[in-house]
Amino acid sequence: MRKIVLVLGMHRSATSLTTELLSSYGLYVGEKEDLCKPNQNNQRGYFENRSAVWLNNKILYEHGMHWADLSEDITKRMETKYTPEITVILQKMIDQAEDSQTLLLKDPRMCLVEPIWKEQIKQIGLEEHIVMVFRHPYEVAKSIEVRDHIDFSYSLKLWFYNNFSALCSMAECDTPILVLNHNNYFSAYEEQIDKIETFLNWSGSNNELNKIIDVSLRHNNVKEIQTEINARLKSMVLELYDYLIELSLMKQVVIRREKLMRLSGFLKEMMHFSYSEGNDDMPPTVFRGTLGKEKKHWCAYQLENNKKLLVSGFQQICEEQGVKELSVYGNGTLARALLPILDVSGIHIIAVYDKNPLDVGQSIHVCGIQETSLIDGMILNTAVNYGEQVKNELIAKSATCKVIDLYELLYAMLKGYKNII
Secondary structure, X not given: OEXXXXXXXXXXXXXXXXXXXXXXXOOEOOOHHHEOOXXXXXXXXXXXXXXXXXXXXXXXXXXXXXXXXXXXXXXXXXXXXXXXXXXXXXXXXXXXXOOOOOEEEEOOOHHXXXXXXXXXXXXOOEEEEEEEEEOOHHHHHHHHHHHHOOOHHHHHHHHHHHHHHXXXXXXXXXXXXXXXXXXXXXXXXXXXXXXHXXXXXXXXXXXXXXXXXXXXXXXXXXXXXXXXXOHHHHHHHHHHHHXXXXXXXXXXXXXXXXXXXXXXXXXXXXXXXXXXXXXXXXOHHHOOOOOOHHHHHHHHHHHHHOXXXXXXXXXXXXXXXXXXXXXXXXXXXXXXXXXXXXXXXXXXXXEEEOXXXXXXXXOOOHHHOOOOOOOOOEEEEOOHHHHHHHHHHHHHHOOOOEEEEHHHHHHHXXXXXXXXX
8 A cells, every 4th residue: 555654843943954855765755846845944855745735834824713713512513514624635646746755745724634634535446644743832932933923832732732633633543653853853863864764664775864954943942041941941941842752752652542541631822811021922823923924824724715704894993993995905916805895895095005015026015005105094004914013004104093913803893802993
């Protein structure tokens, strides 16, 4: 039976490095044009199938989530309607790979959505194997704080949630599992490679390894991280980390049910309590920072699939907040999808600013606006993938304007917040 290896692991935990290593042993990760492109956050590449990432985002969005959200029971609510799309992705990989070549699929969102993939992998005649990689929670939280401007304490919760979800998925499997400690790539390199090669039943040499393990790309070493952490949150997170280390030392991984029950209790506690000193542990969807293009994709999906709800939300703003007119910044995909909803809601659009910050010669977002001076009142910022930077520039351009971020606004509407603005 043909094999497929799924790489599970929290974002910023060396899942890309692990996938690149596995592919160097001949596992088929996909054609170059099918993979997400490298960027400044991952210079060597993500080794993620773009179609799989898109589908996993869709699955999360349709369950009211984003990769940086928390949910106690998403796996219990998972639906099977995605099997045709999963089949298309897997079948394309089968058709492109060489005969009997092991397939390789990686996406950190798999920590949450693997149960949906599992059944279809079996139905299509593939034998699932799982490689899980974990990294010290402080290093991950710091990396996410730097990249996404998400609160450190909340990032620790995300680390816990994703790794715990992966363990729950693996506990339901009767499939071979390998658990890898990110730190061992740098402190116990030969032992780590031996574990991988044993798992793959590999014999021979691999000349690509020295090109892949690059110590200079390691950032946010736990020894260099200095931050205040709530004692209770710290103890829960480190207990899971210690358990992952325990699993990584096993030749045959066995996940204890009683341990999952205890960790489940921790997750419930995290869902209901704030451990942040700085900003009351607000969810990242109402944070000051950016989540990049995923914010834009999330907004586009919600605008398309929740029109009635959003119309009523904007009507609520009209009635309760007295907002009857506003300006829109960012005449792109989101603005075009938003305008009909605002029109039905009865909100008048004063002006639309359509300068794209990526246009040649426009290094400063708002300063590129030349058509008209900003109008006092409210500006709805649809350039959400630029986050707080755009908002601050809009405010600086006209201090009398109140700037609303579309991402935050939609999130508030979907969550049923009373005071949306």
